[in-house]
Amino acid sequence: xxxxxxxxxxxxxxxxxxxxxxxxxxxxxxxxxxxxxxxxxxxxxxxxxxxxxxxxxxxxxxxxxxxxxxxxxxxxxxxxxxxxxxxxxxxxxxxxxxxxxxxxxxxxxxxxxxxxxxxxxxxxxxxxxxxxxxxxxxxxxxxxxxxxxxxxxxxxxxxxxxxxxxxxxxxxxxxxxxxxxxxxxxxxxxxxxxxxxxxxxxxxxxxxxxxxxxxxxxxxxxxxxxxxxxxxxxxxxxxxxxxxxxxxxxxxxxxxxxxxxxxxxxxxxxxxxxxxxxxxxxxxxxxxxxxxxxxxxxxxxxxxxxxxxxxxxxxxxxxxxxxxxxxxxxxxxxxxxxxxxxxxxxxxxxxxxxxxxxxxxxxxxxxxxxxxxxxxxxxxxxxxxxxxxxxxxxxxxxxxxxxxxxxxxxxxxxxxxxxxxxxxxxxxxxxxxxxxxxxxxxxxxxxxxxxxxxxxxxx
Numbered sequence: 001x002x003x004x005x006x007x008x009x010x011x012x013x014x015x016x017x018x019x020x021x022x023x024x025x026x027x028x029x030x031x032x033x034x035x036x037x038x039x040x041x042x043x044x045x046x047x048x049x050x051x052x053x054x055x056x057x058x059x060x061x062x063x064x065x066x067x068x069x070x071x072x073x074x075x076x077x078x079x080x081x082x083x084x085x086x087x088x089x090x091x092x093x094x095x096x097x098x099x100x101x102x103x104x105x106x107x108x109x110x111x112x113x114x115x116x117x118x119x120x121x122x123x124x125x126x127x128x129x130x131x132x133x134x135x136x137x138x139x140x141x142x143x144x145x146x147x148x149x150x151x152x153x154x155x156x157x158x159x160x161x162x163x164x165x166x167x168x169x170x171x172x173x174x175x176x177x178x179x180x181x182x183x184x185x186x187x188x189x190x191x192x193x194x195x196x197x198x199x200x201x202x203x204x205x206x207x208x209x210x211x212x213x214x215x216x217x218x219x220x221x222x223x224x225x226x227x228x229x230x231x232x233x234x235x236x237x238x239x240x241x242x243x244x245x246x247x248x249x250x251x252x253x254x255x256x257x258x259x260x261x262x263x264x265x266x267x268x269x270x271x272x273x274x275x276x277x278x279x280x281x282x283x284x285x286x287x288x289x290x291x292x293x294x295x296x297x298x299x300x301x302x303x304x305x306x307x308x309x310x311x312x313x314x315x316x317x318x319x320x321x322x323x324x325x326x327x328x329x330x331x332x333x334x335x336x337x338x339x340x341x342x343x344x345x346x347x348x349x350x351x352x353x354x355x356x357x358x359x360x361x362x363x364x365x366x367x368x369x370x371x372x373x374x375x376x377x378x379x380x381x382x383x384x385x386x387x388x389x390x391x392x393x394x395x396x397x398x399x400x401x402x403x404x405x406x407x408x409x410x411x412x413x414x415x416x417x418x419x420x421x422x423x424x425x426x427x428x429x430x431x432x433x434x435x436x437x438x439x440x441x442x443x444x445x446x447x448x449x450x451x452x453x454x455x456x457x458x459x
Contacts, residue, residue: 007355019068244431
């Protein structure tokens with residue numbers, strides 16, 4: 001609708017009431033009125049016609065928008081409050097689709113009960129507790145549930161007759177790419193908002209059995225977390241290894257109870273997520289034993305990086321004439337990219353003027369182009385700096401200090417080695433059982449940013 005108004009194809013908007021047009025829950029939504037005002041469109045209501053370019057239309061549209069938004073907020077507040085009161089009374093305020101498997105709710109009598117399907121739930125608890133099968137995949141295979149469902153069943157207190165509300169929807173609004181709203185994330189409730197009420201007198205599972213299972217699940221989770229924490233410190237060069245074949249970062253995989261013989265570094269392209277994304281594994285690199293890789297890298301450090309002459313030799317190659325030619329080619333490529341970005345910008349503006357591209361899409365496209373142009377110009381500015389700022393004479397002292405530190409590296413304990421590598425952040429390319437390339441951030445050290453909760457962690 002807004003696209004038709006902006007392009008002049010629609011000269012007005014007909015609505016039964018003003019709140020059918022706009023019920024803002026934030027002040028940014030009022031920008032819709034500005035689009036209508038700039039287009040010179042009218043708003044046709046049953047009792048009047050609003051022209052936002054007049055003083056009265058400007059005032060009335062703003063006031064009615066805020067009033068409509070406030071009414072919507074009041075409706076939500078009353079609705080959420082009524083649902084919370086029902087939860088405290090042990091009633092069900094949601095639709096039947098939200099009920100757990102094997103649990104039903106009678107609206108007429110407002111009582112909870114177990115359905116015939118609850119026998120499958122009882123089987124899940126029996127397999128875990130009585131038969132000692134703690135593999136959720138195996139339990140799911142036998143009962144027909146997916147592992148995530150099995151896990152949720154084992155933790156749900158409704159099977160011992162209690163409803164425990166520990167989470168709620170956050171206030172953060174989430175939107176899809178086309179502007180549609182999606183479910184808000186679940187967040188933990190504050191202690192004073194947690195609700196726990198008994199809803200069924202005769203539980204499906206004994207409370208003693210249920211809480212024994214919770215202890216087992218908590219121990220499994222603690223063991224898993226401990227293994228991940230130990231794996232973080234296990235790999236000395238995590239975040240500093242790259243594949244010598246394709247240049248991709250290398251991930252780590254701990255061997256768990258089978259370590260250390262089964263601790264590996266491996267190329268990112270071998271990971272299942274990359275395989276699903278690209279559909280092929282072209283890199284010939286395989287899984288590399290951690291001990292062998294770290295022994296080889298330690299040898300490289302003690303023999304090569306501990307040598308001041310070796311590092312200076314590589315610096316001379318970097319400042320050679322061939323390096324200058326390569327730099328000039330890269331600058332030309334960046335200029336071509338800037339020209340391409342300018343053409344893309346003009347094309348987006350032309351599509352907007354022709355009514356094909358809407359205002360929001362235009363703003364998004366221009367913002368992306370502007371960000372890309374800034375990155376390219378910043379890179380060109382860095383490459384345009386003269387070599388004299390990084391001459392060999394200026395680097396000799398720094399290289400000497402680094403070489404001296406790397407000479408002492410094998411003598412330190414593992415904690416000191418971790419601390420040193422975290423500061424220096426070298427990078428090693430590994431191929432055919434040896435280090436084929438390395439980098440040292442002599443011109444300014446920079447930490448790499450890794451997702452703390454990502455798995456597997458980048459090597």
